[in-house]
Amino acid sequence: MECTNGEGPLGISPSEPTNPVWVKRKKPMRGFSHLAPRNPLEITYFDVHYWVPDGRRGMKEILKGLDGRMKPGELTAIMGPSGAGKSSLMNILAGYRQNGVTGKVEMNGRERDLRVFRHLSTYIPQQDHVIPNLTVMESMRVAANLKLPSSMPSKDKLTTVVEILEHLGIQNCAETRAGCLSGGQKKRLCIALELVNNPPVLFFDEPTSGLDSSSCLQCVSLLKMLASEGRTVICTIHQPSARILEIFDHLILLSEGMCLYNDTIASLVPYLKLFNLHCPSYHNPADFVMEVAVGDHGREAMKALCDAVKLNATKPPELEIPDPETPLDANGQSSTPLSGLWGRIENSMRKKLTKETKPEFIDDLKAEYAVSFAKQVQCLYLRFLKTTTRDLMLMYIRGGSHVVAGLFLGIMYFDMGDDAMSVYRNASALFFTIILVFYASMMPTVLTYPLEVPVLLREILNKWYSLKAYYVAKTLADVPFAVLCTFIYLLICYYMTSQPLDAHRFFRYLAISTYIALVGQTLGLMIGTLFDIQAAVFLGPVFTAPFLLFSGFFLSVKAMPKYIRWLSYVSFLKYYFEGTMFCIYGYNRPDLQCNQPYCHFKNPDKFLREMDLEENVYWEDFWVLVAYNIVLRFAAYFVLRWKLHHSR
Numbered sequence: 198m199e200c201t202n203g204e205g206p207l208g209i210s211p212s213e214p215t216n217p218v219w220v221k222r223k224k225p226m227r228g229f230s231h232l233a234p235r236n237p238l239e240i241t242y243f244d245v246h247y248w249v250p251d252g253r254r255g256m257k258e259i260l261k262g263l264d265g266r267m268k269p270g271e272l273t274a275i276m277g278p279s280g281a282g283k284s285s286l287m288n289i290l291a292g293y294r295q296n297g298v299t300g301k302v303e304m305n306g307r308e309r310d311l312r313v314f315r316h317l318s319t320y321i322p323q324q325d326h327v328i329p330n331l332t333v334m335e336s337m338r339v340a341a342n343l344k345l346p347s348s349m350p351s352k353d354k355l356t357t358v359v360e361i362l363e364h365l366g367i368q369n370c371a372e373t374r375a376g377c378l379s380g381g382q383k384k385r386l387c388i389a390l391e392l393v394n395n396p397p398v399l400f401f402d403e404p405t406s407g408l409d410s411s412s413c414l415q416c417v418s419l420l421k422m423l424a425s426e427g428r429t430v431i432c433t434i435h436q437p438s439a440r441i442l443e444i445f446d447h448l449i450l451l452s453e454g455m456c457l458y459n460d461t462i463a464s465l466v467p468y469l470k471l472f473n474l475h476c477p478s479y480h481n482p483a484d485f486v487m488e489v490a491v492g493d494h495g496r497e498a499m500k501a502l503c504d505a506v507k508l509n510a511t512k513p514p515e516l517e518i519p520d521p522e523t524p525l526d527a528n529g530q531s532s533t534p535l536s537g538l539w540g541r542i543e544n545s546m547r548k549k550l551t552k553e554t555k556p557e558f559i560d561d562l563k564a565e566y567a568v569s570f571a572k573q574v575q576c577l578y579l580r581f582l583k584t585t586t587r588d589l590m591l592m593y594i595r596g597g598s599h600v601v602a603g604l605f606l607g608i609m610y611f612d613m614g615d616d617a618m619s620v621y622r623n624a625s626a627l628f629f630t631i632i633l634v635f636y637a638s639m640m641p642t643v644l645t646y647p648l649e650v651p652v653l654l655r656e657i658l659n660k661w662y663s664l665k666a667y668y669v670a671k672t673l674a675d676v677p678f679a680v681l682c683t684f685i686y687l688l689i690c691y692y693m694t695s696q697p698l699d700a701h702r703f704f705r706y707l708a709i710s711t712y713i714a715l716v717g718q719t720l721g722l723m724i725g726t727l728f729d730i731q732a733a734v735f736l737g738p739v740f741t742a743p744f745l746l747f748s749g750f751f752l753s754v755k756a757m758p759k760y761i762r763w764l765s766y767v768s769f770l771k772y773y774f775e776g777t778m779f780c781i782y783g784y785n786r787p788d789l790q791c792n793q794p795y796c797h798f799k800n801p802d803k804f805l806r807e808m809d810l811e812e813n814v815y816w817e818d819f820w821v822l823v824a825y826n827i828v829l830r831f832a833a834y835f836v837l838r839w840k841l842h843h844s845r
């Protein structure tokens with residue numbers, strides 16, 4: 198892929214130093230002034246349990262009754278050992294996990310309306326899925342066109358985009374293709390894309406994974422800046438350095454689905470001392486709490502912490518925290534017995550959560566997309582065209598394969614189309630066309646579509662557009678390439694093999710061939726949705742090869758054993774082959790040329806009869822293919838919907 202870094206609308210000259218991974222700022226980060234103001238949103242959750250099926254053993258409890266609150270203006274970290282349930286908790290709070298979940302999640306004190314919440318929150322996954330062929334600026338423009346109201350002038354949209362890029366320190370990469378960005382820059386681009394409509398809640402799944410220590414620091418500082426402007430920012434994180442941990446406002450420590458700590462970072466170390474868990478000086482508190490969470494300091498300590506969180510032992514206001522320096526007794530226990538501590542814990546979590554002031558609930562929240570369905574389709578269609586034409590390698594391979602195959606076929610079967618002695622050979626040439634047109638349209642989709650799915654997933658889940666709009670745009674965007682490639686190929690081989698030069702035959706042939714190309718793309722879409730690239734590349738041809746067998750070329754339908762004859766009616770290639778034969782040999786075609794004393798198939802109708810194609814059913818075949826494609830498109834849509842639903 199070509200990585201451009203030219204001068205663009207931001208006026209950045211290529212001679213300037215480019216791509217500072219995380220720009221070191223001379224001034225502290227300012228707030229955004231051009232983003233649409235949004236109301237703060239607080240999330241509270243009560244008694245959240247999460248069960249998953251566990252084979253024959255029934256159900257396994259992943260989260261065991263969690264309570265908590267995530268406030269606007271705070272950066273919350275969810276930490277814990279691998280498998281503790283961090284992602285599960287975040288997915289439940291983001292609304293992506295619903296099955297097997299019990300408990301209550303509220304937004305601003307009212308029961309969460311998931312449809313509204315999805316439009317107010319954004320989820321940034323661990324992997325930075327961006328469209329590699331679009332530049333940063335182009336990606337941002339698409340985001341702005343989809344996520345900001347159509348009524349907003351383009352100039353204002355551009356100002357918003359530029360401001361975000363400047364704040365995130367990627368303005369110098371505005372004209373760089375996303376595929377060429379460094380890991381840190383990609384992460385920033387993902388954040389920038391989601392900030393366009395200024396969501397009040399941001400979920401980040403391990404935002405620092407894959408970044409070096411200084412990039413991690415910059416990344417978490419950026420999240421802090423976003424939080425400090427009133428957003429509710431929640432992220433899972435594995436093992437931050439002490440310096441990074443300090444930046445967070447709030448920590449939720451999980452272990453085996455239970456919460457061991459749920460309070461501010463500042464009170465973490467003193468709080469642990471209450472339980473005789475003394476973080477040694479010069480020891481990273483993040484490492485220390487992870488040791489506690491994996492049970493290095495005993496399971497009793499874990500249980501005590503967990504019980505304490507349940508009873509809201511996390512620094513209730515009236516609780517006097519004992520002096521951490523209190524000497525230990527002879528058994529190494531604190532002189533403040535835990536039982537005494539329990540007695541002084543009176544506020545339950547629920548009580549505390551409901552007592553504290555909450556941001557106002559906003560009643561005008563709507564579960565609507567920013568732009569109309571038509572506008573979504575238009576933006577996505579243009580994006581598809583741009584990304585496809587930018588993928589030069591694929592374009593060359595696709596176009597080139599049609600030209601080369603057309604030429605080869607033309608050379609091999611040169612001038613045979615009108616020869617009565619070569620009708621079988623000509624039928625082979627027509628059959629080869631089926632293989633080429635069908636596979637050359639199916640395989641690029643099989644290859645490229647699995648790469649598109651993660652981006653689609655992110656954008657759909659973050660409510661950029663509806664799946665229907667995406668699908669309509671994708672369907673429309675496939676058509677020009679199917680028509681163009683098929684046209685080029687047919688033009689070459691039709692002329693070289695001396696098929697009858699009648700416009701009506703050629704265009705009928707083109708129409709039915711284009712349709713088979715579209716069927717190929719639809720099947721590619723379905724296979725690419727269901728499987729990853731490796732499996733799809735193998736399964737695509739394997740799955741479709743039997744359709745060739747039942748196409749009627751190797752064995753006419755009438756000659757097939759009766760009990761498998763029905764399979765040929767399922768084979769869309771049968772309709773294509775039949776339709777093609779009628780285009781070329783039907784429609785009262787005059788006698789073929791015969792250079793021998795006797796040519797058995799001089800009369801084209803005789804050849805059709807020989808192939809068991811007596812009645813001309815071209816239009817029937819054509820409409821069956823149209824119906825086939827429509828049914829397959831719907832099926833592919835539902836497969837995609839199912840896949841998206843299960844990928845959450």
Ligand SMILES: Nc1ncnc2c1ncn2[C@@H]1O[C@H](COP(=O)(O)OP(=O)(O)OP(=O)(O)O)[C@@H](O)[C@H]1O
Nearest residue numbers: 249250259277278279280281282283284285286433
């Ligand atoms: N759908 C599921 N089916 C079966 N098990 C599941 C499912 N979802 C989560 N789990 C299990 O729940 C546990 C917690 O998973 P989760 O992904 O939340 O952990 P995590 O703390 O985010 O781990 P990591 O840091 O490794 O990503 C794991 O043991 C995981 O195998």
